[in-house]
Amino acid sequence: IRAMMVAKRIKPADWVTWQVGALDPREDTGVQQWWRDWRTQALGGGVETGDSPPAGSMLCLLTGEPVEPLLTQPKISGLSGVGGLSMGDVMVGFDKAAFQSYGLEKSTNAAMGEAPAQQYVDALNHLIRQQKEATGKNPSRRTNAMMVYWFKEHIPPEEDPFSMLYGMETGEQQTASALAQARKLLDAIRSGNRSALGNNHYYAMTLSGASGRVMVRDWMDGQFVQLVAHIEAWFTDMAIVHREGGNRLAPDPKFLAVGGSLVRELKDLPASTTSVLWHAAVAQLPIPQPLMAQALDRFRSAIVKDETFSHARMGLIKAYFVRQPQGKALMQPYLNPDHPDPAYHCGRLLAVLAKLQQAALGDVGAGVVQRFYAAASTAPGLTFGRLVGNSRNHLGKLEGGLSYWYEQQIAEVMKKLGDQFPRTLNLEGQGLFALGYYQQLAALRTPKKDSSNSNSNSNTEGESK
Template identity: 25%
Template sequence: MILQALVNYYEELAQQGKTAKPGWCQAKVSHAIELNEDGTIKTIISLKTEVERGKKKIWVAKPLNVPEMVTRSSGIAPNFLCDNAKYFLGIDEEGTRQRIMDCFQAAREKHLTILEYAEGKMAKAICLYFKNWNPELAKDNFAVKEHWDELNEGGNIIFSMEGIYAQEDDEIRGIWDKLQAKESNGKTGTCLVTGQKTEIARIHRGIKGVPGAQSSGAALVSFNAPAFESYGKEQSYNAPVGRYAEFAYTTALNYLLSQREYRFSLGDSMIVFWAESGKEEYQKTFLSWMNPQPDNQKEMKKVFGNLEKGLWVDFDDINLEPNQSFYILCLAPNAARLSVRFFYQNSYETILKNIARHYHRMEIVKPSWVDNEYLGIQKMLDETVNQKSKDKTPVPNMAAMVLRAMLEDSRYPESLYTDTLMRIRAEQGKVTYGRAAIIKAFLIKNRGWKEGENEMGLNEECKETSYILGRIFAVLESIQKDANPGINATIRDRYFNSACATPASIFPVLIKLKNSHIKKIDRESVAGKIYYEKLLANLMGKLDVAEENMGIPKRLSLEEQGKFMLGYYHQIQKKYEKKEDK
């Protein structure tokens, strides 16, 4: 299913001229060696351009279509018309040595063999260059010496003449295409992707762009030991994929991973996504749903409102087809291979509706300084991590499972809830709006909690003991703060975790502390004392009062602890809301 979707996507990209045809690939090229007709170096041209990446400006290589490049892990394997300084100039940062000379000789033999009978100026100049160039005298050449450090950074180099790149020369392109058509000596079989009888790819090309995987490329389909083989079929013959399908899916996936603006990382995974039609508008809008920015919040709210009414509204005035098939692929590094965390496909409208349901569950009253209406998945997962630690990466597998739950409108992983509670406990009861939103969404989706389903703020009607205890704790903390203005540490720092887990042993202590704190408020403000006394009396009346422990349970389950934290958060926000009203 994954490979079929990628092959179809490649064909759409090929029609739009965005990807190379079979036998060719797209590579990042740093420099061009401009040749004279006699094969001598005229000059060396830098093809890098300056682009903005965040707050920085960096120089990046130019993406160009070049003859298909080999996958190198070890050994000597030259490429045609596009390679690094070791193969094309026979040098590295130290000059030249035997292995570097061997690389140059391999490139020399390959180019002279392929272009042996060529008649054009470009082909003859390249042949003369390889026949006459002496790597040991490279530093004597002014053009090479001027760009020495840049050339040895490892970037790709191509040839050019009179401003035309060698791979764009009609004669050379024809020679290369004919050579690719002749190279068909592998086994034949039925391709699992296309269903056609064709030559089967023995080794699949590497996929580049997944952080943590091999930079030279990691395999999505591969077999490297007899234990993984069956019926006597070795390597990728064990999972027969035709040469065309193999080229198409690897090209499409490498293209997706090269589009920085239409991909995002999550934990240790890389997420790529595409529409069946190949139109980038779907990718652009999907990314804005995943990581909302302040400038598109109103537009999102409008679209969500219309989706609830059964209406389809184009986003940012972009015309989108609701029934368009849309794909999301989550990849993670695994040594020299890639593992698929998940692959999800559905209509674009269904995916947006599922995301809208998630954001609806996450709706919660926020502090006045928060601008964002919606909490993107990355910021949501940040709430489960200590932001003061060096490693701020959320649990890898959990991050991917949360994304999948959003897309499918399925149950959230239990680890999302437990990690959020652990983070709150580790920070002595710091219940941020993001953490409160996660707790609320989890309880509604996974535990079927109806009490908070339509409540963004304080639920005055909720009669659940754990929720009421959280509210009472917030009131007791407010009394302490009002009695001791400017206090550095409150009961939250010392008692929150115990009050949340074993309330019966802590609340009697807190009530006694409240009595001494309320006396201080009485001296300052009689109205303040009366307000708090009435509020506490109302909350305590909601509990089933028992003689021995005031109706307070000895222990709260994990589910009840989440409700306690939510009640605490809601009551705190209610307090600030009243201050703003006054």
């Protein structure tokens, strides 16, 4: 047996089982029943109804029945990729005297019988194994925390809202955007075509490992219809015009693409950030300001390095404002020339000036955006005077018609700004500046024949960068 294990490269923490001929004992109902009876009776896992509790028995926290409590809990496996140990981690553990009370030893401080404890461990191992299998098929789901979930009643994979949130998994889902899928399912429930789903419930939690223990970072549960509505709202709030402009929105971003837009690499995304984003998406909560600030930092870095815009990052910044009071009416996926905040129009103006410089001088390496974005987005009152003044030199290098068109663009934005530029911008102002810059740039890239339809709600497939 040892030689066989070495040949198959079986690790000490791997699970093994037995097979008798062609029979797997685990699948035999007789063996399963014998195992339950043996664990309950021979190991003292429970007390027959009507019997007096034996000496040393305690009430099980899971069942409320008198049991002989376990000194140590079974281990949960599969969390080694999110901070856990390869040999497994415990959900309940009292391995130090400081954790123990009333003279109780180890896990008797949270009394559980062997059978119910094994049941919750088996259930968690099953959920974790499902997520690991999904991660193997879709590596973009790999992060420093693991989200596990289940439903009260079975849900087909193509109708799984969490799968929509993670990204397209099934063939049917790949034929439509996640937003369209969520809306279709929500409409079916509300119209009564899928009324049974309205009585379903979901349960979800975020797990990670820490020093041999399972850390439950978050717990959520609720009605299935609310979950679908919240997922639909997540994609609606994240919707942003495509970076190349045109009459189209950016593809629906996968959940971890949003988290990945906050860091250089997805493996650097803290488990706590993943948990906060997960809660915001599933429970339709506001986007915390620190996450918007992270997105802005990454956006500024991308500007300086002249990197491709991340749809997921810009969608997250937009969602931050949409989920503020009155934000939904003001912040749109496409350019909003009537936005009331001057910070937004300052960003628009920088985009126009950048395109003007490009039209006049071509590729000049570090252009006006790379050189002045940081200053313009924090202190526009001290920066734009020089930029607008220099634009006259660029206008003089263009032919009459094109020069006139750019003059009109600059004048239209300046009209929205009024008499003067804001002296400085706070964090939210910088966020609006970034959105104004991005959406104006996308509008300038939009052919005139498409500009009249820029408020279309059309979407495309795939994952945003």
